[in-house]
Amino acid sequence: MNPGRLVVDPPGVIRRLAAISDAALTDEAARALAIEGKRVADAFGAPQDIEWTIDEAGALWFVQARPITVPARGRSAERTILWSNANVNENFPDPISPLLYSVAAPGYYHYFLNLGRAFGLSRRRLNAIHEPLRHIIGVHGARMYYNLTSIHTVLRAAPCGEALAAAFNQFVGASHVAPDERRHPGWHDWRAAQALELARIAASVAWQYTFVARRVAGFERTVDEYAHATEPSTLSRLTPAQLLHRLRGFTTIRRHRWKNASLADAGSMVCYAALKAYLGRALPGEDQDALHNTLLKALPGLVSSMPAIELWKLSRAIRADRNLSTLFRSDPPHTVLAELRRNPAFTTFQRARDAYLENWGFRCSSELMLTVPSFQEDASALVAILRSYADHDGASPEELLARQQAERVIETRRVLRLVGWRRALVLRVLLRWTKAAIQLRERARLKQALLYSRLRRVALAVGDDLCGAGRIERREDVFMLTMEELDALLSGSAMFPDVRMLIDMRRRAHARLSATKPPDTFTLAEGAYIENTEIESITDATGGSVLTGTSACGGRTTGRATVLSDVTQAHRLRAGDILVTRQTDPGWGPIFPLISGLVMERGGMLSHGAIIAREFGIPSIAGVADATHLIPSGAIVCLDGDRGTVRIVGASPPPPRDGSVEAGR
Secondary structure, eight states, X not given: XXXXXXXXXXXXXEEEEEOOSOTTOOHHHHHHHHHHHHHHHXXXXXXXXXXXXXXXXOOEEEEEEEEOOSOGGGOSSOOEEEEEOTTHHHHSOSOOOHHHXXXXXXXXXXXXXHHHHHTXXXXXXXXXXXXXXXXXXXXXXXXXXXXXXXXHHHHHTSTTHHHHHHXXXXXXXXXXXXOOOOOSOOSOOOOHHHHHHHHHHHHHHHHHHHTHHHHHHHHHHHHHHHHHHTXXXXXXXXXXXXXXXXXXXXXXXXXXXXXXXXXXXXXXXXXHHHHHHHHHHHOTTSOHHHHHHHTTSSOTTOGGGHHHHHHXXXXXXXXXXXXXXXXXXXXXHHHHHHHHHHOGGGHHHHHXXXXXXXXXXXXXXXXXXXXXXXXXXXXXXXXXXXXXXHTOOSOOHHHHHHHHXXXXXXXHHHHHHHHOHHHHHHHHHHHHHHHHHHHHHHHHHHHHHHHHHHHHHHHHHXXXXXXXXXXXXSGGGGGGSOHHHHHHHHHTOOSSOOOHHHHHHHHHHHHHHHTOOOOSEEEEETTOOOOOTTOEEOOOSSOSSEEEOEEEEOOEEEEEEEEOSSGGGGGGOOTTOEEEESOOOGGGGGGGGGOSEEEESSOOTTSHHHHHHHHHTOOEEEOOTTHHHHSOTTOEEEEETTTTEEEEEEOOOOOOTTOXXXXXX
8 A cells, every 4th residue: 555644743733744544544543542652752762763553442553663773765854944925825826937936036136125225234133045046936746835944044144033033923823933043143253343244234225214214115116117018008009128128127126126125025024023022012911913913903094905096986876876776786797897988878977987997906816826816807707796795785995994983092192191191102103103114015015016917917028929920829828837847938039939838838737736735834844845736834723613713803792604715705704704715815805895804824913804804893813723614604603803713613604684694794
């Protein structure tokens, strides 16, 4: 028989890496085996290679144990790499294309390198971490992963490196920290050179953040200029040389003009962690997760909430027009779109809808994937969202924001009174910095979405050109090539200009890898790849009806759970439902005013789902392992955002005849 393989991680998380042929090895038996196996290893004082069996009564027997003396795969002092898709899975939720990977890999390298330079790290220190800088991300099962070993090594090169590594994990929602490999100069040698470097770092950080608002505004102008130069309606008229110039323009921005956006990322990460730590010291008896998240509700001027506000206005226009209301309620999306264009009675609404698409239509689910069309290209999904909004009778997004803002102001006053006037001075500064950093970060992320949507349109225009030249079969084949290969093809310097066989090979390999299911977090030997196509992450740490995670927004609610894997399934939501999903991205933003609670398997405290949930005061929990499998769609669940728990309390009742929904927020 082919042997099965599984891993049991504390506190009993099962990861089956290859099929177990014997059905007797249940999850319960596997956990018992792990516990008893550790006792045997502890008794002998070293890891053991154990032989065991299970008898007919289900009792576990050990028949032999011997020390493990040969390193795995015959390697000595094998180095392992910690991989995680936390947060990166929000931005890139599906198998990625070669074109996207060729953009992302050097992009992340320059992202961290340019931050190190901006913060004043010495050339000697940056050279010492050059190798981990080159390997910030990787791909397993065609999915993008953070190389946490490299990221934590890079962060530890800075002063307070361990605190930065912990802040990064909180930022992205990762739960594991890679061991410190000491691959960087330390900060314990207080010689004059190191003191000067610390002084330079302090001055550089102060200089960068004194004008950070101007810097983010500069990044916004850079992207707007690129968007103007790549207006989709003009791309078909460009020559190959002009298209190549547009591709190189994107590369220049992504690699060398991204520092101002990354400053907003770093600022929000550090400020959020500092705020939470300070509140923990000042008010140790308070529920910390609920406290600091309440203080960050409904931040004024957050661009992430604007799509929901504008969609609400469109939905009210639909409700006010009987013909529009009938059209949206009864006809399929393609018919609705055709009728809006054809019927002059809908001209005013069509203009308003076109304005929304112009300003916000590039902000959609999987907006950075390159292979997914935005609302600007395909507005069908927007029709379903507008239909849900038009059916909603609750408070408007602006009313919800005003309500949450009032609660935030009251809670902030209460906390400032509790901490005393001296600590209140520091807390006011931390709150102001954290709010500003989050606002700036969301502005930068909005422009990032615009930039990537324009790259997609440029790439498709390149695909049309290569199709016309007979280089590729379909315009979408362009995503199976790298940025460097496209540059060579368009400039006439490619060694093998006929890339059709290469694309066909990559497409078949990509489909095979995409069918695998790698775990969210795992370790591999350095240079190793996941090769087993049956890999799957199976998590069942609770064994009961109460699931736990991390509070993203406080509050309690009870309602019907609706499990969705993609925002295109949003039509299944009823007003007041509790959304259960793997993770959210900016494309989910318009859904939030329709739900009463949110449960996510993935996501950090500054993920898009957590930020928008706080904007609208939606009780939310992130990091609920395997929630989409353990919570049945339609079940009634009780969500406690303050304690980070969700409890299944019953089956869904039949929907009321009048279409009303009974749910509490």
